[in-house]
Amino acid sequence: MPEAVAHAGRVPPKADAPVREITFGEAIREALAEEMRRDPKVVLLGEDVAEAGTAFKVLKGLVEEFGKDRVIDTPISEAGFTGLAVGAAMTGLRPIVDIMFGDFIALVMDQVVNQAAKSHYMSGGRWKVPMVIRATMGATRRSAAQHSQSLHAWPSHVPGLKVAIPSTPYDAKGLLKTAIRDDNPVVFFEDKISYAKVKGPVPEGDYTIPFGVADIKREGRDVTLVATSSMVQVALGAAAMLEEIGISAEVVDPRTTWPLDEKTLIESVRKTSRALVIDEGSFRYGVTGELASVIAEGAFYELDGPVRRLGARHVPIPFSPPLEDATVPAERDVVDLVRQMCNK
Amino acid sequence: MPEAVAHAGRVPPKADAPVREITFGEAIREALAEEMRRDPKVVLLGEDVAEAGTAFKVLKGLVEEFGKDRVIDTPISEAGFTGLAVGAAMTGLRPIVDIMFGDFIALVMDQVVNQAAKSHYMSGGRWKVPMVIRATMGATRRSAAQHSQSLHAWPSHVPGLKVAIPSTPYDAKGLLKTAIRDDNPVVFFEDKISYAKVKGPVPEGDYTIPFGVADIKREGRDVTLVATSSMVQVALGAAAMLEEIGISAEVVDPRTTWPLDEKTLIESVRKTSRALVIDEGSFRYGVTGELASVIAEGAFYELDGPVRRLGARHVPIPFSPPLEDATVPAERDVVDLVRQMCNK
Amino acid sequence: MMAIRLFEERVNDLYTRALMPGLAHLYIGEEAVAVGVCEALQPDDYITSTHRGHGHCLAKGAVPHLMFAELLGKEAGYCKGKGGSMHIADPGTGNLGANAIVGGGAGIATGAAFASKYQGTGRVSVCFFGEGALGQGVLYEEMNLAQLWKLPVIYACENNLYNEYTHYSETTAGDIMARPAAFGVAAQAVDGQDVRAVHAAASAMIDRARRGDGPGFLLLNTYRYRGHHVGDVARDYYRPKQEEQRWMADRDPIALHAAWLLAQGIADQAALDRITEELTAEMDAAVDYAMKAPYPDPGRVDEDIYA
Amino acid sequence: MMAIRLFEERVNDLYTRALMPGLAHLYIGEEAVAVGVCEALQPDDYITSTHRGHGHCLAKGAVPHLMFAELLGKEAGYCKGKGGSMHIADPGTGNLGANAIVGGGAGIATGAAFASKYQGTGRVSVCFFGEGALGQGVLYEEMNLAQLWKLPVIYACENNLYNEYTHYSETTAGDIMARPAAFGVAAQAVDGQDVRAVHAAASAMIDRARRGDGPGFLLLNTYRYRGHHVGDVARDYYRPKQEEQRWMADRDPIALHAAWLLAQGIADQAALDRITEELTAEMDAAVDYAMKAPYPDPGRVDEDIYA
């Protein structure tokens, strides 16, 4: 488990509001609070979201400001309240549902995939479903196999959904605002470890980050590390270590898996000629396969070697610390693999 | 919609039992009947599986032979009866559940992914869950967005599950028997169109096909078409058309997405130097991404050009025939893309 | 009711003549349910419908020519041909959508009621579903939420005795009426073949919901005359012909209502015949319109994925 | 009961001293439920348990040193360290597994009852769950199946008043007892702090189920003394301290049972003290064993994925 607080993110120069260092969790809360102030149609539904402020305390304070009519404790009925949110979204609200552990999206796939994602298309564009499904992701909390999954590959596979997967406080705030204002169902994944452990500069007040725009978190020449969510910190850490042995790594964060900014990914790899894709989801048939394929196809003639991938080991996440630590890619794994890719 | 019956599949020479031509649906039924005769622990659960023999009539006759205690009509409770099957599997039975339309696996992901897939691992290997989840897949039946999805990428992403996706009657029978005898949860996808429209040679009596062994459905020199399920027929049709213009296509069917026979895929592409992956699932973050990545990595230095992919268009499946026909890869699409890949 | 009957007969005809793609689930025999309930609703109230949805959609105000166009996959249809029979949806008539997932409307209808209460619009929503949907756990999750939050939603359970090819007694333990009651939801059973009885019960429940007194559950006992879908013709193995004949002879909602109208002197036979004639002409024209309407251009496939 | 109490106190201690990874949900205060029910079961009967599962596992026969080893992620644990606190499972004691998905045991327990009936083994299974699981629709799907097929399964609902940090009255409409009844499932409410009452009610229902008369539902009214999990220490915002104190002072299952034993002359204080002493020694030894036990080799991570 990462002990130190990672300092992550840059604010683009154009931002003119005062900038503070806040945590990933605070950035989420701030985005929610600002959007709720801005638009009375925004409501929050989930288990223990009100006084408790969720199991992760991320929503602390919202019920005090917005009241129990807008920050609503639900029964433990993930499918029930998510389905309810679909109907509420169709009829004028902008509901945000809180899926406490991302593992529980398995309980709402029917509502999200068969209902929310398809209503607009099936109605020939006549109904809209502007809702956000916030779900956590990420392991290394010793929470074992049913509370540690990163299942963002599933909704990314489904036409009609958008999927955001921020890695820094700055991105979290800007992307969450975009998600809330989007007229489509958006699944928004938040890494649990990042809530308290990742800190970074975030402007006060309003700004949004468009979906489908990757962010180059670090520029480099020799290899492109395409990383998502928690793995961006890992990639940045590895990049610093690689620097010391003379390998200059570029770190690119797609920020949304759908829409996907193929262009930025491909251009980076055209420049560096090597690519490693790192994602915390289970390794097989997940996010790394899509991103690696997009790159391998788009930068084929510039590639010096095959696009490589790192994901969570293809096992259910074990409880025991030494076992769990062997499942999620760490800086060391990235460094070793990149050295091999660069013959260094 | 394919009008003609496709004749598909070869029987390996070693088979010594009499061989008949039967349909894909008949092969499924035969596998179930033989396994139920062989092992009284095998029971079938699902909606309208008994007298009605399922919506697709695939199970017709089973209840007459095995009785209502073993061929069991359930309420419309996909999560309920799938969850029940998990417990029954742990305590001595080999249940097979029938998910009428593959779209409904969205309703059972929690039971399959959070329970069935993880029980063995979480218990340190002490409990086993020998069950089969049979689900249909495939579009082009004018069934619209909630009855046409091919969601096999989801379980393929999940450690602890095995996933079979047969394309011919021969494979269907042999793989289903393997699935039923496997001590792990297996998700088994059956293409609805193939039930009646794909016919092929199948030996009478017992044989099994091991998981994780790809089958070369057609040998060729210039390009490898990696195809799954319904797309194998499309690939074979395209290969015949390509032959006429002097392109020799090899068609490789992985048969199971997990375990995956990486070796056969990679070796084929090392030989042909070009690869196109074709799968009926939605294009993005699906099966094609994984297979293409495996090939691009394993055959990188032999590839003449990027590995290409064809999947269902990234849209909810529309009802209207001309629209639906534009969503699923057809022979023409394969031929056009391969010609481009071969500069012919 | 007559409009729905005539509509469905034409659907059957189109399908049998291989002019209609896909499948269709006919509502013939159940007309009094949709009509009795929807007549008790305001135009801007909401409904969610099912795979057997034509009757609900028409009763809520859909026009036949746009429905036929949708059923035939034409650009002019309610959903530009993208939805088809199982997905008719129309904001103009408060139709949140037919739904091909059994129980799929439960969340949506409950959510529309939530939005109505939150926004103070006074709208009620009705969730139509077959008794087969009693097997879907999400229905209980929704009833619990609706009762906790006193949402203006009516759960309209159409018990036509069969879940596809299985009698509901083989799939439904206990007493149906006790299920909503267990969640505190007010429940009433009604003869679903008696349109006036349905209307009276629905009106009372809808008024109550609109007043803020919470959700209701209507158990509407009815029967489908035809197969589960248009292709289900040999039905003997799951239900006796006599059962079908008995319902058609003794419990036909249209015949019962016509008899009542005549007995009360509200209409004479000539008036009824005239209505039938007019509706027949309307339906034939609607079919004609839909048959002639063009298919969408294949390029449209990529539109409407995202708003 | 005392064994569970002492076990849980040690869990709390290990956690507070940062010696235990992850989280733990303590069963302190609810001991009579697990003990009363499990004492009515045969060794080869089945249970499914929950995130708050230590009590169920111990009551069904698990031994403390292997449990502590599992809680600490050690190779010697029941699940080789792969499961942890929320996933203790043990075929040897009929424990189908604790489960970190609320309601996650419902299908499994019902399925074990199905297999028991199918194979004629006569085994009963008990599905333990918190009242929060009443929010999960799958529970109703399972009760419906169990009653339809007369399966020998008991749904044991532990109502400790809170779903995490939310009072159950905010999440549960209607009357809990009416829910199983709606599916035809025999239901009984019991004082969950009175181990003899729990045992009597459970015995009757288990016998009935074993005879083939179908499933049962026990509502066990109880209270957790501690936080939702070991880290939940500042609880004032969701429940008053006095409430906790009242339950501990007046309704402690161990104190009540001890008083009864003394009053009946079945045991004297010295005997009770001796038991406590012995159990304390056993628990301390078990912790000691587990603390000294080695972690699994990281290479083991890839084992046990497939059978």
Ligand SMILES: Cc1ncc(C[n+]2csc(CCOP(=O)(O)OP(=O)(O)O)c2C)c(N)n1
């Ligand atoms: C979740 C789900 N499971 C199964 C089906 C397949 N199916 C379609 S209609 C039907 C029967 C529905 O019965 P009921 O709810 O009584 O409606 P009816 O057809 O009688 O109007 C089934 C099982 C489905 N569409 N959705």
Ligand SMILES: Cc1ncc(C[n+]2csc(CCOP(=O)(O)OP(=O)(O)O)c2C)c(N)n1
């Ligand atoms: C499906 C699911 N949703 C949410 C959670 C998170 N969660 C864990 S315990 C809990 C509360 C459970 O309350 P209850 O069932 O009453 O059990 P108790 O903790 O009171 O014993 C919640 C919401 C979960 N584990 N599973």
Ligand SMILES: [Mg+2]
């Ligand atoms: Mg019905």
Ligand SMILES: [Mg+2]
């Ligand atoms: Mg509780």
